[in-house]
Amino acid sequence: MKKVYCTVLSLMFPLLGFAESGEKKTKSDTLTTVAEVKEDEESKGTFAFSGYLDSYYMANFNKPLSRSNMGAAGTARVFDRKSGQFSLGLVQAKAVYTNAKSEAVVDLTFGPNADYGNYGNLLSPLDGSKTGTALAIKQAYFTYKFTDKFSMTAGQFGTHIGYEVIDAPANYNYSLSNLFNNGPFYHAGLKATYAFSDKASLMLGVVNNVDGLGDNNRKKGLIGQFFFSPVANWNVYVNAITSNEANVDEATGKEPDAFYRVFDLTTSYQVTENFLLGLNAAYGMQKGEYQGYAGPEDSESWxxxxxxxxxxxxxxxxxxxxxxxxxxxxxxxxxxxxxxxAGTAAIGTKVNSVTLTGNITLADGHILLKPEFRLDAYPKAGTGKSEQFEDSDGAFTKSSQTTFGLAFIYKF
Structure with missing residues (x-):
């Protein structure tokens, strides 16, 4: 016991201003020691591990023969693609290390939705002909804080565009919007953020392209986001990206004349403690090829x-x-x-969607149950023509689709 007591005192002496040898220390020596201790505590940082898993059952009132919610174009849904069966969504394991000056994030995902969310990763195509560990990387980046107002982030990070995100617990609705589906998912590159105050900030960055770990040409994309909060509980994000998404011409080795641009507005207002309003609006333009897919010769919008x-x-x-x-x-x-x-030329179209989602929380918020009704309505193709959705006989006779299901989510 005496030995332990002496050890404790020996550790305390530097902080109390006394040398272990009995020599008196100066005030400046004491202050330096305290500062060093504080700096050491800040450099240690904190480590956090979190994640979630989700699954769902979705009933389709059209009873499609293929048990698919995807429609003729194969794009009617993002993640909740299957009907009439229990389906696994996504499993996430996220590690975050933070100290006073930096943060590192490794965000790994597994399961069908991880595949869809990393569709631009050529190591792991959806047809299953190849596999690769890169499939598991949803995000992998670090941030360095030069000052309290200025920071830079490098690596692979989720896109800044849009209201919704890949992670099911973070969205109120379980099924994702067409705006989410037709915008970027993630980028690899470098971005910098400057906070003018706690109510306004600006982010600018350079990225390889859209939804790909590697670049398909020598051009680089530019991204930007301006955040401001006009009043308390009201957040506004003005987002943009411009990039050349055309593959390099194998014959000439040059990048074709092409561009992909999106301007996006995302805003939410917490009207009361229990009621929130949100809005997402986007306008995009494209000219030329998009990652191997033929595009318009002149600029066209969506x-x-x-x-x-x-x-x-x-x-x-x-x-x-x-x-x-x-x-x-x-x-x-x-x-x-x-x-x-099927097999004929595609034409552009439009869609109106209505989604109603319940949120039930159990186990102190760790379990989320989300019953959801969704209706997607497309213009009718006309007599004798093929419609957007499949019926129970496998024929495309439906211009609308109604689903009702339940999502099961556990987060930790």
Missing amino acids: GGVAVYANTKISDNFGIGARYEYFNNDNGVRGVLAYPGG
Whole structure:
């Protein structure tokens, strides 16, 4: 016991201002020692591990023979693709290390939705012919804080564009919007953020391209985001990206004349403690090839808007609604129709979507149950033409699709 007591005193002496040899230390020596201890504590940082897993069951009222919610174009849904069966969504394991000057994030994902969310990763195509560990990387980046106002981030990070994200627990609705599906998912590059105050900041960055770990040409994309908060509880994000997404011409070794641009507005206002309103609007333009897919010779546009309203009814239950209109009449993005049937030329189209989602929390918020109703309505193709959705006989006779299901999510 005496030995332990002496050891404790010996550790305390430097902080109390006395040398172990009995010599008196000066005031400046004491202050230096305290500063060193504080600096050492800050450099140690903190480590956090989190994640989630989700699965779902989705009933499709059209009873499609293929048990698919994807429609003729294969793009009607993002992640909740299957109907009439229990399906695994995504499993996430996220590690974050933070200290006073930096942060490092390794965000790994597994499962079908991890595959879809990394579709630009050529090591892991959806057809299953190849596999690669790069599939598991959703995000991998670090941030260095030069000052309290200025920081830089390098690596692979989720896109800044849009209202919704890949992670199911972070979205109020389980199914994702067409705006999410037709915008970027992630980028690899370098970005810098300057905070003018806690109510305004600016981010600018340089990235390889859209949704790819590697670059498909020598051009680099530019990204930007301006954040401001006009009043308390109101957040506004003005986002943009411009990039040349055309593959290098193998014959000449040059990049074709092409561009891909998106301007995006995302905003939310916490009206009361229990009621939130949100808005996402986007306008995009494209000219030329897009990552191997033929594009318009001249600039063509697409766009949409989604409105969100969420209300908390009790500590364990809430309900949220989303209305979305998405227009791709020019055929630039993935919302397409095939009135001539499978194998014929695609044409642009538009869609109105209404989603109603309940949120039930259990186990102190670790378990989320999300019952959800969704209706997607496309213009009718006309008599004798192929419609957007499949019926129980496998024929495309439906211009709309209604689904109802339940998502099961556990987060930790």
